[in-house]
Amino acid sequence: MPIIEVENVRKDFMIAKRETGMMGALKSLIKREYMRKEAVKDISFSINEGEIVGYIGPNGAGKSTTIKMLTGILVPSSGNVLVNGLVPYENRQENAKSIGVVFGQRSQLWWDLPTIESFELLKEIYQVSNQCYKKNMDTFTEILGLDEFLNTPVRQLSLGQRMRADIAASLLHDPPILFLDEPTIGLDVVAKEKMRTFIKEINHERKITVILTTHDMEDIEKLCERMILIDHGMKVYDGEIAMIKERFGKIRTLIVDLEESLHSLQLLGGEVCKEEGNRYWIKFNRDEVSASELIAQITKTHSVKDLTVEEPAIESIISRIYQEGYKDLQVSAKV
Numbered sequence: 001m002p003i004i005e006v007e008n009v010r011k012d013f014m015i016a017k018r019e020t021g022m023m024g025a026l027k028s029l030i031k032r033e034y035m036r037k038e039a040v041k042d043i044s045f046s047i048n049e050g051e052i053v054g055y056i057g058p059n060g061a062g063k064s065t066t067i068k069m070l071t072g073i074l075v076p077s078s079g080n081v082l083v084n085g086l087v088p089y090e091n092r093q094e095n096a097k098s099i100g101v102v103f104g105q106r107s108q109l110w111w112d113l114p115t116i117e118s119f120e121l122l123k124e125i126y127q128v129s130n131q132c133y134k135k136n137m138d139t140f141t142e143i144l145g146l147d148e149f150l151n152t153p154v155r156q157l158s159l160g161q162r163m164r165a166d167i168a169a170s171l172l173h174d175p176p177i178l179f180l181d182e183p184t185i186g187l188d189v190v191a192k193e194k195m196r197t198f199i200k201e202i203n204h205e206r207k208i209t210v211i212l213t214t215h216d217m218e219d220i221e222k223l224c225e226r227m228i229l230i231d232h233g234m235k236v237y238d239g240e241i242a243m244i245k246e247r248f249g250k251i252r253t254l255i256v257d258l259e260e261s262l263h264s265l266q267l268l269g270g271e272v273c274k275e276e277g278n279r280y281w282i283k284f285n286r287d288e289v290s291a292s293e294l295i296a297q298i299t300k301t302h303s304v305k306d307l308t309v310e311e312p313a314i315e316s317i318i319s320r321i322y323q324e325g326y327k328d329l330q331v332s333a334k335v
């Protein structure tokens with residue numbers, strides 16, 4: 001069942017034109033001219049209850065603008081948005097009960113207060129019952145280790161602690177939907193992993209629908225099955241990540257450790273792109289030759305100690321799509 005529905009949504013901003021020089025500045029004091037910036041041009045999608053969807057695209061693509069329309073901060077210029085049955089910008093307070101929001105770049109907590117006091121304030125704001133508050137605080141303290149810093153003012157928390165506090169705060173009122181905007185930005189590898197595990201767990205245990213905006217493709221790879229890719233305010237892909245990998249991830253790398261080092265290794269259908277001692281990295285196109293064919297060629301004349309086949313990470317596939325454009329991507333609207 002769809003919990004979020006976005007239909008032909010546009011968002012234009014009117015930006016004041018800036019004229020250069022003193023005369024220009026004087027002119028714009030008398031008569032200001034505006035130009036239209038189309039941040040979101042025409043976007044439609046629907047998200048089912050319990051999904052984790054990656055909402056990605058290059059800088060300035062329109063991701064935050066979309067999320068702001070879903071959270072009710074911005075009103076679309078045209079089109080329809082329904083979040084858990086409500087039009088977010090017409091029912092901001094009611095909508096706030098259905099959603100949790102985490103912005104990696106800034107905290108929603110009170111900077112000068114001890115963390116626990118921010119939680120207590122949010123409890124009042126969202127009218128969370130004592131029972132629900134206790135249940136959530138117990139769970140989040142256990143999984144996120146909140147007790148380590150509950151009495152520390154938010155401004156003194158490390159980035160990792162601040163993110164843990166923020167995500168716990170966003171879930172105190174048991175919202176069915178969670179918007180995460182760069183939830184792992186700036187975190188070290190271990191903290192990133194912990195955050196991802198937590199997101200997976202709440203999605204799994206509580207069936208919370210998650211929309212994740214990130215530039216970290218590992219977040220996408222580890223958390224989402226589906227991704228919506230946007231650019232210049234338009235949706236350019238909506239579908240399974242596995243499909244993108246299938247279509248764009250044809251170049252594989254075979255890594256072999258040989259018993260002896262060679263002058264050169266010539267293979268039909270494969271190209272050595274790197275070598276170090278007895279280790280060789282061989283690139284090949286899965287459509288033209290299989291890994292086993294390459295291995296058979298090598299083992300005819302050489303003894304192999306070890307081998308692995310590397311699939312391209314979604315990171316390199318997406319960066320190729322960003323660079324080379326979206327011509328080959330067929331938008332497959334998911335219903």
Ligand SMILES: Nc1ncnc2c1ncn2[C@@H]1O[C@H](COP(=O)(O)OP(=O)(O)OP(=O)(O)O)[C@@H](O)[C@H]1O
Nearest residue numbers: 013015037039057058059060061062063064065066
């Ligand atoms: N309040 C605003 N006034 C004018 N233009 C805006 C406003 N907010 C966003 N824009 C413009 O709309 C476009 C989309 O911005 P948006 O912040 O949605 O992109 P984004 O995909 O979230 O980018 P990033 O990955 O850099 O955060 C950009 O060109 C941006 O400059």
